[in-house]
Amino acid sequence: MAKQLSGAGLRGQVAGKTALSTVGVSGSGLTYRGYDVKDLANNCQFEEVAYLILKGKLPNQRELSAYKKTLQSLRSLPQPLKEVLERIPKDAHPMDVLRTGCSMLGNLEGEANFDQQQDVTERMLAAFPGIICYWYRFTHDGIRIDENTDDDSIGGHFLHLLRGEKPSQLHEDVMHVSLILYAEHEFNASTFTARVCASTLSDMHSCITGAIGSLRGPLHGGANEAAMEMIEGFTSPEHAEKEMMAKLERKEKIMGFGHAVYSDSDPRNEIIKQWSKKLSEDVGDDTLYAVSERCEEVMWREKKLFCNADFFHASAYNFMDIPTKLFTPIFVMSRLTGWAAHVMEQRADNRIIRPSAEYTGEELRPVPPMSERD
Numbered sequence: 313m314a315k316q317l318s319g320a321g322l323r324g325q326v327a328g329k330t331a332l333s334t335v336g337v338s339g340s341g342l343t344y345r346g347y348d349v350k351d352l353a354n355n356c357q358f359e360e361v362a363y364l365i366l367k368g369k370l371p372n373q374r375e376l377s378a379y380k381k382t383l384q385s386l387r388s389l390p391q392p393l394k395e396v397l398e399r400i401p402k403d404a405h406p407m408d409v410l411r412t413g414c415s416m417l418g419n420l421e422g423e424a425n426f427d428q429q430q431d432v433t434e435r436m437l438a439a440f441p442g443i444i445c446y447w448y449r450f451t452h453d454g455i456r457i458d459e460n461t462d463d464d465s466i467g468g469h470f471l472h473l474l475r476g477e478k479p480s481q482l483h484e485d486v487m488h489v490s491l492i493l494y495a496e497h498e499f500n501a502s503t504f505t506a507r508v509c510a511s512t513l514s515d516m517h518s519c520i521t522g523a524i525g526s527l528r529g530p531l532h533g534g535a536n537e538a539a540m541e542m543i544e545g546f547t548s549p550e551h552a553e554k555e556m557m558a559k560l561e562r563k564e565k566i567m568g569f570g571h572a573v574y575s576d577s578d579p580r581n582e583i584i585k586q587w588s589k590k591l592s593e594d595v596g597d598d599t600l601y602a603v604s605e606r607c608e609e610v611m612w613r614e615k616k617l618f619c620n621a622d623f624f625h626a627s628a629y630n631f632m633d634i635p636t637k638l639f640t641p642i643f644v645m646s647r648l649t650g651w652a653a654h655v656m657e658q659r660a661d662n663r664i665i666r667p668s669a670e671y672t673g674e675e676l677r678p679v680p681p682m683s684e685r686d
């Protein structure tokens with residue numbers, strides 16, 4: 313069943329063209345440049361998908377190896393950026409840290425012209441895990457980490473920096489899947505932010521900084537953290553059911569459910585849910601996965617609302633012992649590919665994005681003298 317696509321929030325209105333992805337074309341599917349996201353998640357590493365999204369084709373072995381080598385060589389953070397990160401307080405939100413980190417990188421290594429757009433994107437892809445973890449480990453553990461590792465993948469590099477040791481194969485595999493699932497999603501709010509910024513012919517760092525700000529909110533990427541905060545308060549499936557029913561009674565929004573485009577399922581959920589189950593077994597969990605499944609059942613039974621990409625990401629990341637406040641920054645490490653590709657697409661066929669508003673304010677009136685004002 314197709315979703316009603318009309319009303320506020322520009323819902324269902326075509327705001328531009330893209331060759332990057334299709335979302336919910338038959339109600340539920342997701343494709344990146346013509347490939348089904350399930351096919352990509354089952355058969356590719358994140359770097360292959362990043363290459364696909366940014367350069368237009370799946371890399372062959374030689375291209376993939378060269379791409380990974382380039383990304384590995386770009387991991388060092390400039391000293392002034394580290395100094396800025398060290399000044400950001402421990403209780404800051406890591407999304408704000410990343411927003412500042414991205415912006416600072418733009419000050420230090422700005423995009424001088426659009427010929428550099430691929431290079432500055434690669435630099436950000438390589439540097440974002442280091443930006444998050446350098447700040448996190450400095451403020452939480454009092455350590456200045458070496459942000460260079462020889463890890464093969466972005467996900468593995470991130471977990472290595474976070475924990476100070478190489479991750480297991482299982483965890484690295486989950487990161488590949490997770491980063492693939494989050495990489496691209498047509499004209500979602502953060503991507504649209506990036507495209508609006510790009511349409512003014514602004515620089516890549518400004519576009520990405522703005523997109524990070526949009527992704528942060530709980531109605532968008534921030535939902536994975538909000539979902540975690542909710543499910544960790546449930547001690548059993550029965551408790552989850554009781555609390556969920558009470559939330560619905562109070563007409564609260566439940567984070568991690570529903571979608572602006574998909575009508576009956578989010579194809580990413582089925583995939584991350586399987587990995588969450590696997591991780592649950594791996595850590596011997598007997599609560600969180602069952603609680604999450606019960607939430608899913610209750611929401612479908614009561615509201616016909618389904619889990620979006622964020623819901624089972626919460627338990628999956630939790631089983632990998634990733635601190636909740638780093639969940640949305642991981643989303644950024646991935647979506648950066650989609651954002652940057654959309655910026656490039658916008659630049660290639662640009663007209664400044666400038667819609668109109670329906671005016672609902674006062675009729676024309678004269679400015680009263682100061683003595684006559686309330």
Ligand SMILES: CC(=O)SCCNC(=O)CCNC(=O)[C@H](O)C(C)(C)COP(=O)(O)OP(=O)(O)OC[C@H]1O[C@@H](n2cnc3c(N)ncnc32)[C@H](O)[C@@H]1OP(=O)(O)O
Pocket residue numbers: 530531532533535564565566567568569570571572573617620621622
């Ligand atoms: C990676 C991502 O960004 S995925 C999205 C992550 N965001 C979340 O999980 C936040 C929770 N979900 C939501 O707020 C919404 O479902 C959104 C923002 C994702 C989509 O918003 P919309 O397109 O406006 O939702 P939609 O039109 O389907 O809403 C229909 C009805 O269901 C309700 N509804 C939708 N989602 C939820 C929810 N998660 N919990 C409770 N009620 C909900 C709406 O309030 C609305 O009710 P109303 O008609 O009484 O006002």
Ligand SMILES: O=C([O-])CC(=O)C(=O)O
Pocket residue numbers: 335494496497499500501532572573620621
């Ligand atoms: O498309 C959207 O509105 C939100 C979403 O799922 C995403 O950005 O991944």
